[in-house]
Amino acid sequence: MDREKVLTFLETQGVNLLRGLLVLAVGFFLVHWLLRFIERSKGFQRVRMEPTLKGFVHNLLRLALYTIVILTAANVIGVPMTSVVTLVASAGVAVSLAMQGALSNLVGGFLLLLLKPIRVGEFVKIGEHEGTVRAIGSFYTDLITFDNRHISLPNSTLTNTAIINYTREGTRRLDVTFSVSYDSDLDTVYKTLNDLVASNGSILPEPAPQVVLIKCADSSLDFGVRVWVSNADYWPVNFYLLDQGKRALDRAGIQIPYPQMDVHVKQGEKA
Helix, strand or coil, X not given: CHHHHHHHHHHHHHHHHHHHHHHHHHHXXXXXXXXXXXXXXXXXXXXXXXXXXXXXHHHHHHHHHHHHHXXXXXXXXXXXXXXXXXXXXXXXXXXXXXXXXXXXXXXXXXXXXXXCCCCCCCEEEECCEEEEEEEECCCEEEEECCCCCEEEEEHHHHCXXXXXXXXXXXXXXXXXXXXXXXXXXXXXHHHHHHHHHHCCCCCCCCCCCEEEEEEECCCCEEEEEEXXXXXXXXXXXXXXXXHHHHHHHHHXXXXXXXXXXXXXXXXXXXX
């Protein structure tokens, strides 16, 4: 009796099982062949897309195709599709709840690669962190600071934080402030600082440099030197203006004052 049941099962379900396994094998082979064909196609290679984004799209397409093959094989075997869909949906909800943070980072990485607020090699400031973008991964973005520290930021944080990109435009305005005493001759200060700007060949002629009086402070006159430079020259020009500006003002006899306060003491009338 048991033998008859086994034979009956093999006659009814065995064929479907073999068909399902055949569909699974052929489907996996076709998916593998299709993905390799897409990778080698000239159209896919010509698409202007970040390498990381290409890899993300490739993996997403592979997952979708393999899922379709598995569901098709299950249907051929005779598994009710409603049960499969319910099982997949339940598993998806459970995985989503368990990996909520990881999925947020994954979506954030996709948005970064799609919208491109930052690119590899750009110098950016994100929150309190700043550095050069080294890599934009699926879950984390890596920054390298000036002192060679490695910072990994979750992609979900980047999509909800203001990003300052210092590199995208190619040039930056550099502002340096010099404070001089109230006794200084203004014409001499203007001439000294303008000569300082003219002495540096890395400063761009357009937009034109500016030397302006920006503030009458409590104990000093604050002059602002505003110049435009390329991103690569920003810090060298900054250090040059600070160093040579101090020396030029000293040679011109312009005093750079310390903060000071005048105190007047009044004596009261004797009783």
